[in-house]
Amino acid sequence: MARPKGKKRAAEDPPAEAEAKAPAVRGRPRKSAKTEPKPPAARGRPKKSADTEPKPPKPEAEYFPEQRNLEDLWLSAFPIGTEWENIDKIKEFNWNFENLEKALEEGGKLYGKTVYLFGSTEPQLLDVNGESKIVLIPIVVAVDCPFPPSDKIGINSVQRENEEIVPMKAMKMAWLPYVPLEDRLSRIDSLKTKIFTLGCTQRRSALKHLKTERVKKFDYCMPYYMPLTPPEEEDDTVVNIMYPLEPPIVCDFDWEMDDMTDFIDEKVKDEVLPEEEKEKFKDFIKERVRERKRELKQAKDARKKAIDDLDPKLKEAYANIRFYKFYPVKTDDTPDVSNVKAKYINRYYRHAHELL
Incomplete structure (x- = not known):
């Protein structure tokens, strides 16, 4: 019987050549039989080598009261x-x-x-x-x-x-x-x-x-603080004296307890006050006493006014x-x-x- 018309059969190619001549296939390329599989990728952090030095221990926490x-x-x-x-x-x-x-x-x-x-x-x-x-x-x-x-x-x-x-x-x-x-x-x-x-x-x-x-x-x-009841000042009748001499005379004078003449004579006797300064010293003390009495009266009047002007609730609070x-x-x-x-x-x- 006669052969059908067509191309002659080519001699079979060697496997390697046939693979090279094979048409490209869409998608992923086929793996060659000789290709070795890649090792799976390790997940997470790489493992530490056994030779890695251990970290020093953490210091103990301090405790405060x-x-x-x-x-x-x-x-x-x-x-x-x-x-x-x-x-x-x-x-x-x-x-x-x-x-x-x-x-x-x-x-x-x-x-x-x-x-x-x-x-x-x-x-x-x-x-x-x-x-x-x-x-x-x-x-x-x-x-x-x-x-x-x-x-x-x-x-x-x-x-x-x-x-x-x-x-x-x-x-x-x-x-x-x-x-x-x-x-x-x-x-x-x-x-x-x-x-x-x-x-x-x-x-x-x-x-x-x-x-x-x-x-x-x-x-x-x-x-x-201003109390509602004025405190009993023990030195209300006392004035501080600083008489301008060299050195100055510094003392206290109680106008109720001290006698003016005896007080001045004692300063002269102690050689603190010169004899010729007696009258001037006496006038100086009298002026200081007048100033002190004026201050006390002003303070008393100011206290009375301040207390009278207080809110009743505030006055009650200060009382207690x-x-x-x-x-x-x-x-x-x-x-x-x-x-x-x-x-x-x-x-x-x-x-x-x-x-x-």
């Missing part, structure tokens, strides 16, 4: 009247005012009451590790009153001739709300604190730009006002202050109702 809720309250009360250069001496010891904290916490005598606190310092000779040393003891006065006891500051000292009563803001001071530790993450405007401390915004770094007289005023500041004076409690690392405690606060507040 938990802070008490009102632990820094006493530090928030500005130590008014303390010289700027001595303020840092307050932190010479780790003072503890847990007595103040307990008085304001639940169960304490000041718990739930509105109180205003100010600080101060009292230098005293104390035993420190077997040695006598002058220590600046911090104290805190708590005023139990629903209203601020005063918005004024008194500036007075033996070095100053005249007393000044100025607004707190004139000395950059004000009553500021105190926020306990547990509330410091809360919104300030949502807090309703009943604890206020005397604060001072004067920056110590700016003192060098102030006049010396201005800086010294801070040293002589003390919280002012109470002062509490706190000293630091004894601890192992602080000096013992139990023998130097005193109820006296200052010339305006006079004495505390209770000493703690």
